[in-house]
Amino acid sequence: MPNMSLLKQTGLRWLWLAALIFIADVAIKLVVMDTMGYGWANRIEVLPFFNLLYVHNYGAAFSFLGDQGGWQRWLFTGIAIAVCGMLMFWMRKLPQTEKWNNIAYSLIIGGALGNVFDRIVHGFVVDYLDFFVGTYHWPAFNLADSAICIGAGMVILDGFISGKRDSANSTEK
Template sequence: MNEQALTLKNSGVRWLWVAMVIFLMDIGIKLLVMDTMGYGWANRIEVLPFFNLLYVHNYGAAFSFLSDQAGWQRWLFTGIAFGVTGLLTYWMSKLSAKEKWNNIAYALIIGGAVGNVFDRVVHGFVVDYLDFFWGSYHWPAFNLADSAICIGAVMIILDGFRNKKGQETD
């Protein structure tokens, strides 16, 4: 085995399997939703007093940002996702495989980003199916990919606080 392959084997890219699991679960759930549920809020399935399953399309980004645009946003968000995925994969290649926290955080973001990119490229929209609410206030519908991205981002933020705590101030 050459030195570069050995280096990659010991780097954070070993954690990309987490991204693959998130991607496969996300796409599997979305296909199940598309095949078994009727489209729209009228076809929602009430699961708990604060949670519904439903099938809706999101043509924008988080919270339907830019969803009312003519379609250019599909390619903008696809490009951003590819850029972020490339950057995070590069950072993972520079991290030790033993740095579990950051590698898992990056892999969650990558898996979620690729899951939503798949939807944008194949369908032209992202499939959302989770609806949480309190009274008449509904959180915007989202999916597993969105959840993975948010969890990964929170992990990165928490890591920033955790690392600063142990550093001396000048």
């Protein structure tokens, strides 16, 4: 059994957010699969720039390697699991009070595991959000993809902010 003080005192305490993202993502995808017809012809027009639809993504971001023979399913699963392990290792080193990075890492973990679930169970990732301008459609995506992008953006932003902070601290000395 894991040391409970480790969970309370480190960034691992924030894994509840990863679990929330994972559960919400899987639940939404199951609803989409059960209630919507597959493909662009069955899309539901919500706003002048937004549709709901049900499509499969056999690749990674923007269907990268989606047209391969199936090996990419296991490659992306392995990468996601390795990244999640690395992020949890970092979270274990961070205090639970370090909210920004722990939230960022939890968003990435929850999203990555949501897409891993799809790859393992279905053999593809379920996408359902379609934003567009005129006839240009952004590639369809899902809650997991959104959580990963927001978390990654937070990590990048923190890198710029902490880099400026470190630079300012070193010039003051």
